[in-house]
Amino acid sequence: MVLNGIRMGAGRWSGAPKEMESSMAHSLRENLSLVSDPHNLDHSVDEVFNMMLGAACELIPPTIIEDAETITAVVGFGGVLSGACVFRSGGATALNIAAKLTGMEFDHLDDTVKDAIGEICNMLAGAWKGKVPGLSANCGLSIPAVITGRNYEIHVQAPEFRLHHTYRFDDSVFEVTIICDGLQ
Amino acid sequence: MSEIRVLIVDDSSVMRKIVERALRQAGLGSLVVVEAATGADGLEVLKKQQVQLILSDINMPMMDGLEFLRQIRAQNLAAGVPVVMITTESSEEHVKQAILSGAQGYIRKPFTAEQVKERVLPLLTAA
Numbered sequence: 001m002v003l004n005g006i007r008m009g010a011g012r013w014s015g016a017p018k019e020m021e022s023s024m025a026h027s028l029r030e031n032l033s034l035v036s037d038p039h040n041l042d043h044s045v046d047e048v049f050n051m052m053l054g055a056a057c058e059l060i061p062p063t064i065i066e067d068a069e070t071i072t073a074v075v076g077f078g079g080v081l082s083g084a085c086v087f088r089s090g091g092a093t094a095l096n097i098a099a100k101l102t103g104m105e106f107d108h109l110d111d112t113v114k115d116a117i118g119e120i121c122n123m124l125a126g127a128w129k130g131k132v133p134g135l136s137a138n139c140g141l142s143i144p145a146v147i148t149g150r151n152y153e154i155h156v157q158a159p160e161f162r163l164h165h166t167y168r169f170d171d172s173v174f175e176v177t178i179i180c181d182g183l184q
Numbered sequence: 185m186s187e188i189r190v191l192i193v194d195d196s197s198v199m200r201k202i203v204e205r206a207l208r209q210a211g212l213g214s215l216v217v218v219e220a221a222t223g224a225d226g227l228e229v230l231k232k233q234q235v236q237l238i239l240s241d242i243n244m245p246m247m248d249g250l251e252f253l254r255q256i257r258a259q260n261l262a263a264g265v266p267v268v269m270i271t272t273e274s275s276e277e278h279v280k281q282a283i284l285s286g287a288q289g290y291i292r293k294p295f296t297a298e299q300v301k302e303r304v305l306p307l308l309t310a311a
Contacts, residue, residue, distance in 0.1 A: 052202070115197055122293075
């Protein structure tokens with residue numbers, strides 16, 4: 001999957017004047033360590049899972065997700081920063097998240113589960129960019145895209161930076177990745 | 185508080201259910217929830233039904249929440265009915281755009297039922 005298509009779809013909110021975007025990008029580049037601070041991702045996951053699911057997440061070492069079927073949600077960033085927020089989990093974790101989010105029970109990855117995972121990814125993306133000064137107002141989000149299946153990978157050519165964390169709540173494991181493939 | 189009819193506009197059926205649950209948890213009284221998956225569907229609802237509150241997502245395909253809000257005003261629908269925008273976008277600029285488009289309130293996702301109550305209750309009381 002190439003992110004450029006998503007990038008083109010994002011940025012609905014990137015209505016900032018060009019000179020403002022340019023100046024913001026300049027300061028974002030100068031503060032790359034702030035933009036790529038891994039704690040922002042952890043805090044975003046905490047916030048979304050605590051408030052929406054009542055679940056406390058633990059950051060764990062990278063773990064191979066061995067479920068037969070996995071689900072991936074992607075929300076693109078567009079504007080002064082381009083890239084994507086990617087959520088990935090096994091099927092069982094997705095069912096658990098959807099159940100906690102909706103109060104319903106699920107036994108397979110139906111449209112409601114996919115919708116729930118897309119919304120989780122959307123909130124993670126929004127929470128993450130909201131934690132970076134200067135990014136919130138100058139970076140738009142795309143509509144979530146959700147993929148299910150097996151043995152697929154997301155490829156990005158030479159990203160500016162990439163944050164990839166694995167978390168656990170209950171017995172459910174999931175990954176969240178922030179990929180930045182461009183600061184204008 | 186007597187029956188309150190609420191229109192929830194969101195392209196995500198899950199988010200519509202979550203918002204409805206938060207409204208019910210907020211104990212606002214007897215709720216009748218009408219759902220719309222698009223801004224266009226929301227406008228059709230408003231042409232046929234009276235509601236006391238509108239909650240709308242912003243980031244939706246085809247017609248986003250701000251355009252939905254502008255169309256409500258342009259078509260003279262739901263006069264005096266408070267509109268609260270719900271979105272992951274939270275910068276001052278986004279809030280300003282929503283208010284300029286005619287929204288009376290703003291809820292940032294993720295949210296708690298308590299936050300929904302804090303934002304919505306004063307608007308219903310005022311109305």
